Amino acid sequence: MGLIYALNGLYFAAFLFLTSLGLSIILGVMGILNLAHGSLYAIGGFVAAYFIGMMTGSPAVLMLVTAAAAAMVLAGAVGLVMETTLLKPMYKRPLEYQLLITFGILMLIEDLIKLVFGGESRYASAPFDAMGSIEITGHTYPVYFLFVMGITALAGLFIWWLMAKTKLGIMLRAIEMDRDMAQAMGIPMRRLTVVAFVLGAALAGLGGALVVPTTPAVLGMGMDVLIMAFIVVVIGGLGSLKGTLVGSLLVGLTRSFTVAFYAELEMPLLFMIAVLILVVKPEGLFGQK
């Protein structure tokens, strides 16, 4: 049973990591806490549910790949429009404007989703069902969860590779470390900022796409995820990828074992951890001041 609890914790951690990664990248590179991040995730969810619904009968992996690609493209596109039109004028503005405009965008996207997809919940569990379950130490475990963990690991590795090894990633990190010097070096700030934002938005979309086979896409689905992602990023450290990973694991495993042994504390404990870390180390476990 312990193994299963750990697996559950890992799965939740994977889900959190995937949904908070984009938030973390945007916070790191741009210094903006994007309250509309959850809405981008919701876009991903609705788009993926739509595509999976269209492809009934196709092989599970094909459905998922198409849905995830479509979700990433659309969430990325919305991110692109959002960044270039609404956020661009905000970088030089004080914090309150940055926070409030993303708050406004959050409301706009919520209603736009309703306009486009209607208010009904969208179910897209075909890939989840098709993958079935396997036995792990005598316990049944859904294959899809393992699949999500795998995809998350791949996505994490990809982002690590991108940030550590590629020209693009190294430039993004340079911006994150020292904005002024990056500008003085002639690094194309504008273009890279857009790229980072679109990347973050696409990751949110991917998170939404991978979640709809397990839970229906519903209006307002982004709000709760935003809070969870927010907790992870706060715990891990603003803008730190390593911190996001550690934060996800901490939250995921804590929750899994709390539910198993002292269920009443499930949510309060998470908030308490977050607040405690903020009090002791406000920049988060791996954040830089």
Place this chain on the structure above:
Amino acid sequence: MLLKMDKVDFFVKKTQILRSVSLEVTPGEIVGLLGRNGAGKSSIMKSVMGLYQPKNGSITFLDRDVTKDSTRSRVLSGLAYAPEDSRVFPELTVAENINLGVWVSSDRPQGADFHHEQGFEIFPKLQQLWDRKGGTLSGGEKKMVAVTRALALSPKLLLLDESFEGLAPLVVRHFMDAMRRIRGMGISIILAASNLGNASKVVDRAYVVERGEILFQGTPEQIMADEKLTLIVGR
């Protein structure tokens, strides 16, 4: 004329930092910018780089008015800057720091033409440091990386802010050699320094800056001959 600054005024909010600053650099020159801390040397350099936007006056580079250009387009047209505090990216390796310059300059129409060997020639020690993280370097090593990183942008004019400060005498000599070698590559230099001492050995000409104004321009010998100026910039 490589660079021409004409009557540049710069303000932070309502405080005037630069007062009608004019200066010129011709190809192949090493020009000194001498003055105390806070005299306005860094502000002049940042104005040239487009990091500061002057209120009045113009900046011409390679006979083109660049006053309104972005920093990036100035970098691509041949300006590069190594700031006073080096500002080496702490989490990037030396190689990555320098490669940033190569990558940016590869966006120029003529592409990048800097090779790591050129850097090693100027600062042989870089070879040993190549895979170290920027944050782990000593002050002098950081300055080497900062200069090489700027060189990697394949500039025509290099702005070096306080490149000698805080260096041991031996290293200073090394840097002076490096500067002569850089000039040998056909790159002009503006060198900011808080005293004439070391700078006098490499600069062809110098401007004395005080309170955001250019007090004087001339050869190091002329400056040394003027008692009032030596009080400001040392001998």
Place this chain on the structure above:
Amino acid sequence: MLEVKDVVKAFDKSLVINGVSFSIAENEVVALLGPNGAGKTTMVNLISGHLQPTSGKILLNGEDITNASPYQRIKKGIARNFQITHLFEDLSVLDNVRTCVLSNRNQLGRFFKPASGYKEATEEARAILGIFNLEQFSDQPGSELSEGDKKVLDTAMTFALKPDFLLLDEPTSGVATADKFKVMDTIIDAIGKRGTATLIIEHDMDIVSDYCQRVLVLAEGTILARGTPQEVMDDPRAQETLFGVSE
């Protein structure tokens, strides 16, 4: 008034201040000179309490304040400014000074009566503005003054704390050359009226020789020379440190 006794300050293993002693008497204006990196800023921070000395003592009016916090030192009568002007830019010039006066009177924690209702403090603040020739700007926000006036206001604020000992870090930096004497005249006049002991960090020898009675030359953490401005200017060792080549 202020006495610094054998103060040593080490960061990690490097000694930045290495056994410095001096004292400044009432009504005295002393300049602290030294090349970049000589330890001037460290010295200032040690006196203002932002750093604690590794060893040695600092006395104010005979009282040992070595372990006092910056806040306690302010309350005991040490005031300082910074090389870069630090004003309350959005407050009026009057409020800039009045806040300092009220702070000195321990009236800042009062919530209800408007600051303008504190008549004595307001009159005192106006008087200080008068001394510093700033009264015509009373109602303008601090941000709208010229650089010279900002420097003067900066000093006026320090002055409003009625310090026994005043630390002025480059009171004319950033001021146009043409205005520097005017600014210094105002400041030194005002100080003279109260007779405060003053330490000025300065590099402009014009100012040092015109306004300071004594000079301390700091180099590599020790006092290299001391005396009147003229004596120091004539001291070859001081000359070399201050104007010479560092190689």
Place this chain on the structure above:
Amino acid sequence: MAQKTNRRQFLKMAGAAGLGAGAVSVMGTKALAAKKSIPKTPIKVAAISFLSGPAAGPFGIPGDNAYKMMADVYNKQGGILGRKIDLISLDEAGGAKTQVELARKLILEDKVDVILGYISSGDCKAVLPLSDELGGLMLAYDCGTHVLMEGKKSPYKTPKFQLGFRTSAHLGQDNIALALAIKKYMPDVKKIAGINQDYAWGRDSWHIFELAIKKLLPQVEIVKTLWPKIFTTDYTAHISALQGSGAQIIHSSLWGGDAVTFIKQAKAAGLFKQAKMAMSRGEPYPQELGAEFPEGQFLCCAGAHYFLYPAWDKWPLNKWFVSEFKKRYGKYPTYPSYHAYQAITAYKTAVEKASSLVGGWPTMEQTAKAMGNLSFETPSGYCVINKDHNAREDCLVGISKMTKDYPFPILDPQRLEVFPSFQVNAPAGLTTEEWIAGWKS
């Protein structure tokens, strides 16, 4: 063609129902009614449901759809006493704060004739007192809290609100009915666990269920109570905890996406190999999940609201309602749609009854009086509004079973348990808790 006949049949039937309701003294008041004139202006009916947020899909929109459908049908039929229904659909958004403000606006400024609304118990509790405060007629249509119309101690004064009603039964009956069904089908059950959302709805549901089951089956041990946060997307941790507890029955009041997500993940983890669900409002989810929905689970219908019950041959109104709804919206109606039907029809019936008594267009108070003791036909049978202004309904518990007729499990027609309303609802004046405590098991 077939649909048309259905509607015609229905219209006849609905007319008959109206007559039946007003039959008390139709003859006597007819002359009076003719004298008083009825205004020709439309009736303003505000329908408030969640149209945004996670409750919109499972409740708000099915409810709102039924409102729209019924307003349309009644209007084609000539409206209520000849007045057309002008339906205003509004979003139950912004929490109790906004809903209080909105209700004030609707009653005082827009002067609507009636408010039909509210899914959230918090909103009902906040808004319903406004009915008497402001003098507006309010029909709570879906919110489940059992304390809405009850006092703190028995006996309490009825009705709590003169102008406030609830036209569907509260969560007490769902959970009591579930307990009764469990007693019937699994009398030897030993271990029961609960998974309910960590807010008032989940807490109240479990509270009543626990009271009832302990009374009915004293040997039962509660082995685990889990309180996941509302709108959780990952139940793996909870499912493992339930598996570890050895529970045979798992009580749950999960709804909407949460219910679907939980069932789906629990099935994949093999939870149903060892335990059965007892879902207090599980009726909509087989349709949402399709063939994936496990068989053999206890599902309660928030009353007797089920698209196959009462059987179509015996109760044509259900057949008509289901077909009409399916035709318009492509889905079978779920219990929120039935609840909406009850609200709008309760209003129509009460107005007609009052009018038949007093003539002309009845005042709000007269309508309320008429509604205070009203029985009317619904697609689910008879709905009775008691003197405590709370509706009483029979309650249906079924067991899911796959058949060849539908692409999702239906409630096994052989094992439909319908508990009459007196068996699952506390009588007016008695709190649900005290009522259960007084059972002789």
Place this chain on the structure above:
Amino acid sequence: MTNYLFSSRALGYLLALIVLLLLPQVLSPYHLTLVETGLSLAIMALGLNLLLRYAGVLSFGHGAYFAAGAYAVGLLNMYFPDNFSFELAMLASLGVSALVSALFGFVCVRHTRIFFSILTLALAMLMFAILEKAYHFTGGSDGIRIPLPTFFGIELTGMRRFQFLVGPYYYIVVGIFAAATLVMLAVVNSPFGKALQATRDNEVRAEMVGIRVKRFRWYAFVISGTFCGLSGGVWSFVNGHITPEISGWVFSGEIVYMVLLGGFMIFEGPIVGAMLFTYLRLYAVAWTEYWMLIVGGTLVLLVLLLPGGVTGGIAGLAARLRPGRGGGRG
């Protein structure tokens, strides 16, 4: 100064107060309740602005203190129904919110910028989690009903709640609002207020002139939180029912929205904002199910086009019409 009381601002206030007191003669009872809501929320907006405008830190979690005040009233009624008097309720909301904000504030004021905002937001979420989780104690998500209290021993049994709301309570709200506004005006102009602005303008200098920056910011936090608590207490009677949503981050964001809508650079801006927001939000919800497009769109346009808020825009316009004279100072 002696002319302080007779300044044009004082005249304006007197005029505004007279208008408020005469409103029941011209406005329908319904609009009166909305004005009442707006006025009670304005107290909170003023409180938030003490931190935003005068201390220079942005709280994205002030719903927590509003909720503290409202729940103090609610719990008082729940556990001491026999002593449920208005004066006790107000004291409770002031006391509890002061206590909570003192506790939370102590942690928050050690930080500035985004860290401050994030910490306040996280603490508001904690408050929300507690209120909802402590179902047995607070009624959880269903909230608590707030009945009519007694007033200094006067029972209101004969009065319908609504009569009371648009009758005597309206004047009570106006009175409390006016008092709160004057107190806040006094605070921002007091030596403390000036010192607070000094810490905002230049923290380093403020320390150098003997201002204890963190302690003063903490005082400001407590004052601000207590204003929110008072606002929550007053509002709880207007609304008649309280739920934990008022401590959530969305409501906290709406408070910031109000302040920016009205304009945070001008002292009276938040009051205007609270009033406008109350109307905007309600009429959007009442007009369309796509109300979020309206409320969110307004916010986006506001941030992009009118960063000074409504009062800032008017002041800017006025300044343009009268060249040579600056706009009002906060």
